[in-house]
Amino acid sequence: MPAKFQSPSPASIHECALIEQLRNKLTDELPDGIPNDLNTDLNLLRWIRGFDANFDKITKNFYTYVESRRAAGFDVSDLPEKFFDLPHIKRFLPYIAASRLNDRLWLDERNAFLFVERAWCQPKELILRREKKQNATKGLVQFIVFFDAATLNLIDYLNPMSAQIKFWQVRSELWQNWYPEMVQKIYLVNPPRFISTLWKVVGIFLKKENLELIEIIGNQKDLQNDLPAWFIPREFAGEFVNDVQPYDETGVSIRRKIVPDDYIKSHDLCQSKGIDQPKPRQKKEELQEISAGAVFVESIILPDDHTKLFWNFTCSTDVEFTIYNKKKRFLYPRLHLFTLKVPEEGILENLTPNSEYFFEFRVNTGYFNARLDYSIYSAL
Template identity: 35%
Template sequence: MTWQQYLSSEELRGIQEIRQTLANSIPADLDTDFNLARWWRAYHGDVKKIAEVIPMYDASRRAAGFVGDNFIERYFELPSIKPYLPFIASSRLYDKAWSENRSAFLFVEKAWSQPKEFIKVLKTSDYLLHCFGYSEYLMQLILRKEKQIKRPVRVITIFDLGEMSVSDYLNPLSPYFKLWKLRSDIWQDWYPDMVQKIIIVNPPRLVGTLWGLVKLFLNEHNRSLLMIVSSHREIEKYIDSHLIPVAYGGKFKENDPITDDSCCSKRKKITPADYYQNNEHYMKKLGERPPTKHHDFAPATKLAVGVNVSEGQSLLWDFYVNSEVEFSIRLVRKDESDLLIFPKLKLVTSKLREEGIIEKPLPGEYIFDFTNTSNYFHAKMDYCFVAA
């Protein structure tokens, strides 16, 4: 088959419309027919929405450092990723687990085993940057493979719930549930139609409860990708037998000492010594935390706070908010559009305040942008943004 034969005439028209609307501003790596067709399908042909989302997605991945020809090879060494890998059990199979029959890569992940401790180790932004980065990693594998084989490629995910307690997620307002929702938003908004199947293994006994929770944050299409299995033979319906990891009744094994029989990295048990310590960036630069400011958000309102950074200074911040907000940081530029320097992410704070530091950025005015994502509820935020 030629590459055009994998796409319908409607999809081809949609691809052309996306290109015309974005006026040649689509990044080269994303500007492929197969990739734009994914966006067209997932957004149901809403080109106006696609034209809003793609530029912000691209600006955010650049702000996070998730770009470059060697991004795949250096991903696990990135300073925003490497420190947290010991606490997350997921596969690092690169392109070795490839199904020619299904035109898909394999990805394996285990649910958190210590959710109450997990949120004391990673700030929400730390975890979401990991999820964002891994999604980009998989997308770049897909784009690279599609260029080679001239046909659409997706990812098949095995998601192991063996160490998960459903009781931790029964409350939709719990910090663990909110993190899963925010993570799913990134995947559904910025990586549409990337997944072929999500195979749930070792499901909890309360499967009905689990299904009800999933419906709260996955759209209809992505819910249809979920397949709950209980045996090796059921897994074979969705993935080639030679790719099923040993832990799930197959023979596939990664010859790497950091992985187990599930092909996931071995997870470190969290202890109090691993807990994240807030305010250390202030102690390093200022010796103390500056005074707190406060802001009350009305529903669906925004806040923009500017900080001027001089030559040699660093940009420091922290905030605590009682509801979900969308957050980003940008550098004001006079002769061109502002430059995003911290990706636009939806965030919540629970055990840990959100905080960060950018060491010696370009001098200029930096804007901290917030949006209350709720159309119904107010939000309260304490914050501190300084240059030092």
């Protein structure tokens, strides 16, 4: 059974000392120090608690998060307002039922706001804003999740190698590695009939303490045992009705059905940029063997007049991928990717000619070698 809810306690005297130690370590080891919005006692406290004060793990994950956030352009102060208008996000929004409640539905006694989960939206920046405004003695701001499983097709989750399982594995890793101690409680509503099967799958990806945050709700009225009716959307037997258009009454964007014409196809990116299906310029396309747990790095120097880099790859296993420059500053976030259906492809623009760039492929599995089929090419 899930653990009974307890509000996060303020930092203890010992934790206050750890916060300063961690602040000094991160300031020394991060290229630009700690970004201002992340350099708060409460934010550092959640990393300390989320990683059991293991400073080496914290530093590794914090560095990767900060560099990836910057490379993705997510380090701007108005990200919550602009997120859904970003060009590389907006094109996918018609197909995603994304929560648009932001932090409007706030429960003061829990120091948390509501997030309705039918797809993904990261409210970290909203948490940081709230923490700056509140009394320092209140403790961590968190969010409460209503995970609506009504549209889950259980068949998709029975195959451990399916795209759906891979996707949930990636999401779970991101949550646990980059966003520790942000979720207060997850209420799984409209559970599928064979919830025990799904529960076994979830247990593979989540740490025990995070698994205990999840409570399965068979009767929606039971939500009112923990939460006031005004905080619960009417869809889940509560009273809240969203009136902000064009979202549904629960505050979630209305998703368009995906049809075959919407599927991503290989080399779509090149076609959108008016470039013919590529032939490698710097290196012939080849199959690269990467040992289990090993890293493969390919470098490319842009020609005199080139400012764009394209890449395209498939890999026989999951792979952690990033791009960086000579100073090891990320130009592309470090992401856990899989290529079950179509190749992974992307573009970097406005680069400096005659500069060297590095493409890193890291195989995290300790059991199987990976076979990587890739091409990297440049353009004007």
